[in-house]
Amino acid sequence: MLLKLRRKPLTIATEDDRPKNRKSPERRCVATGESLEPQKGLRFVLSPDGELAPDFTGKLPGRGAWVTASRQALEMALKKGGFARSLKAGPKVPSDLVDRVEAGLTKSALSALGLARRTGDAVVGFEKVRTMLRENGADVLVNAADGGVDGRRKLANLASEITVVELFDEAALAAALGREGPTVHVALKSGAGAQRFLREARRLEGFQNPTD
Template sequence: MSADRDALEKAAKKGLFARSAKQPVKVADDLVEEVEKQLVRRVVDLISLQRKAGKAVAGYEKVKGWLQMEEAEVLIQAVDGSGRGKSKLSTPHFGHYIGWLTADELGLAFGRQTVIHGALASGGLTSRVVEEAQRLKGVRINEGGNGHPKG
């Protein structure tokens, strides 16, 4: 099973989980939404652990400083942040970009109400954050739109 919304919906509809388990399986109607919610929680928790380890910062000026000093490996920007503000920061050379979490979700990770800009240093759990965020990207409907996803 891949981290793809369409694949999950198709597997649930066609009863592929039962075939794989070789027994009857009751699949919840909101399986895909629950998977998305759990992936968000995992990414937020991992970013929070990086913050507590001193390997993550939030806020435009701090992120800009890390990017200039080449401390940042991952640039994180809220999907519902203003395009103008987000365009002023660019992804680190040979780094990664995560742009499909909401400002509220990033706020949870950084212990604030909302966060638009964040950065992660290399090492620690950064590679896990990137892996889990890619899984979330495959499941999330709204990765580039405006506003908060439903739910």
């Protein structure tokens, strides 16, 4: 159902592109101890009953602990007690925490895609997507992982200079975009909506497919 994020050159903002007087805050991964930018990590807090809970927005109140957005890092932090040290308390850990995190990351990415559609930053359907790609107006191409191979290949060939995301099936895309029929191809135009979706998609892809 969930496959891959094909990484290609794109125009996502980097630290060097941001205003010099707006330094991005950094956190430290409780699994590896390495410095971590918030958009590349996951924040966890304690719920009122002391349960370890993911904070996908990074804005929930209370003391937070950060971990690299990967299954491996999360499992390492749980095994080594990284959350207990950072949160200054021994949290209750749900048995399905890893699955909850993956489901939450999936929801965040699809919500960002749906928002892009509602703000007019996304087009849906093979012909509309192909037109946007030919006019070089797209920043991201989203193909359903279970969509037809021929259509995916044709559009991917037109998207040689942008990121191609194939993390979701047709049903998930349709639900996110508020459509009843099959939804196989989506293109997001350059702008904040595409960048928001890419940040969430990359966290999800990194969680599902960690690299060494």
